[in-house]
Amino acid sequence: MDIRELKQQSDLSYDTAVAKRNALEKAHARQVLAYDGHLFRADPQTICLVRTLKEKNGKFFVLDTNSNPVEIKDADDFLNKLIERNQEALNTYHQMYETFTRKGE
Amino acid sequence: MSQGVLLFCFDTEHTRYHRILERCVRLVKKNISRNITVVTNFDTFRKMSPMGFVNYKFIEPELGNKLNGKAWNNVDRHMAYELSPYDTTLVMDIDYFCFSDNLKNLFDTEYDFLVPDTAHDLSGRNTFDQRRWSMIPMVWATILLFKKNNKVRKIFDTVKYIKDNYSYFTEMYRIYARNLRNDYLFAMALQQINGFMGYEKMPFALPTLPPDCEVVEITDEGLVWQYNDQISYVQDQDVHVLNKEIANV
Numbered sequence: 001m002d003i004r005e006l007k008q009q010s011d012l013s014y015d016t017a018v019a020k021r022n023a024l025e026k027a028h029a030r031q032v033l034a035y036d037g038h039l040f041r042a043d044p045q046t047i048c049l050v051r052t053l054k055e056k057n058g059k060f061f062v063l064d065t066n067s068n069p070v071e072i073k074d075a076d077d078f079l080n081k082l083i084e085r086n087q088e089a090l091n092t093y094h095q096m097y098e099t100f101t102r103k104g105e
Numbered sequence: 106m107s108q109g110v111l112l113f114c115f116d117t118e119h120t121r122y123h124r125i126l127e128r129c130v131r132l133v134k135k136n137i138s139r140n141i142t143v144v145t146n147f148d149t150f151r152k153m154s155p156m157g158f159v160n161y162k163f164i165e166p167e168l169g170n171k172l173n174g175k176a177w178n179n180v181d182r183h184m185a186y187e188l189s190p191y192d193t194t195l196v197m198d199i200d201y202f203c204f205s206d207n208l209k210n211l212f213d214t215e216y217d218f219l220v221p222d223t224a225h226d227l228s229g230r231n232t233f234d235q236r237r238w239s240m241i242p243m244v245w246a247t248i249l250l251f252k253k254n255n256k257v258r259k260i261f262d263t264v265k266y267i268k269d270n271y272s273y274f275t276e277m278y279r280i281y282a283r284n285l286r287n288d289y290l291f292a293m294a295l296q297q298i299n300g301f302m303g304y305e306k307m308p309f310a311l312p313t314l315p316p317d318c319e320v321v322e323i324t325d326e327g328l329v330w331q332y333n334d335q336i337s338y339v340q341d342q343d344v345h346v347l348n349k350e351i352a353n354v
Contacts, residue, residue, distance in 0.1 A: 011335070015335060015337065018227075018228070022225075022229075022312070029207055029312070029343070032309055034210040037213070038215065039214055092341070
């Protein structure tokens with residue numbers, strides 16, 4: 001590998017890393033979900049918490065993104081919406097990730 | 106309960122902000138689907154292309170503020186509360202392009218006042234670590250969501266008070282920037298009115314393109330920019346563009 005090829009590869013890796021970081025940030029922003037007047041993040045922690053609490057009780061309390069307590073009255077509906085939003089965001093991220101992978105080949 | 110988007114737009118000698126507004130309005134209509142009110146002056150209004158159903162409020166902008174030596178008519182944000190005809194208002198800078206419908210979420214919430222406190226540098230250089238420039242946690246007044254009620258009116262009253270005594274407060278908070286920035290104005294007001302404690306924030310970082318990135322192409326889905334010899338793009342992701350040359354793209 002000569003210096004020119006090294007620079008080319010380095011530039012490509014940098015571009016890919018920045019694009020990946022932006023795509024991940026986009027996924028994070030997309031995971032924000034409004035439910036019952038509050039904002040939640042449809043991330044693995046929230047999904048696992050809601051699923052765990054749902055097993056014990058039909059109604060329970062969780063914290064929104066600003067640490068305000070919210071009573072969840074319809075756990076199934078909330079969980080479905082969280083999973084739907086989480087997978088929508090990650091599906092888009094996955095599509096973008098595939099293009100990065102192809103770029104490096 | 107009425108909901109809508111409030112935009113401020115004033116052309117200057119150097120920048121045709123109405124061109125940026127036209128793109129912004131198109132994206133708001135497409136992705137946010139709420140009523141729009143544009144606060145402008147008659148000189149700027151005359152140059153605007155027809156944008157369909159948009160409300161207008163005419164004021165004369167307060168002059169004197171500068172950005173990089175050029176006129177920067179951004180001082181009127183403190184009047185958003187009085188100027189908004191809506192119960193719930195999303196105030197946006199016109200250089201914030203909503204290529205996604207993420208902001209729509211915010212209208213379905215009960216929060217009185219929301220503002221983002223972090224920005225994501227799309228060029229990958231983390232250039233927005235504003236803590237280096239002041240001793241106050243920064244907010245990004247690029248987008249604000251507020252409801253009309255007594256609590257929020259007091260927030261805007263505080264913003265006005267700090268604006269009237271801006272040099273005193275910038276000295277007190279050791280703010281490096283000498284020009285008036287709404288980001289600092291709201292950061293100081295929120296800290297003061299909330300008893301120097303925390304306040305509610307938007308749970309995402311504002312995707313921002315630094316001023317040294319040149320936008321080379323823009324569509325209704327996203328934009329392409331150049332930084333040195335690198336070309337990058339975003340699609341279906343909101344972007345706050347700091348390079349005012351976007352008016353010419």
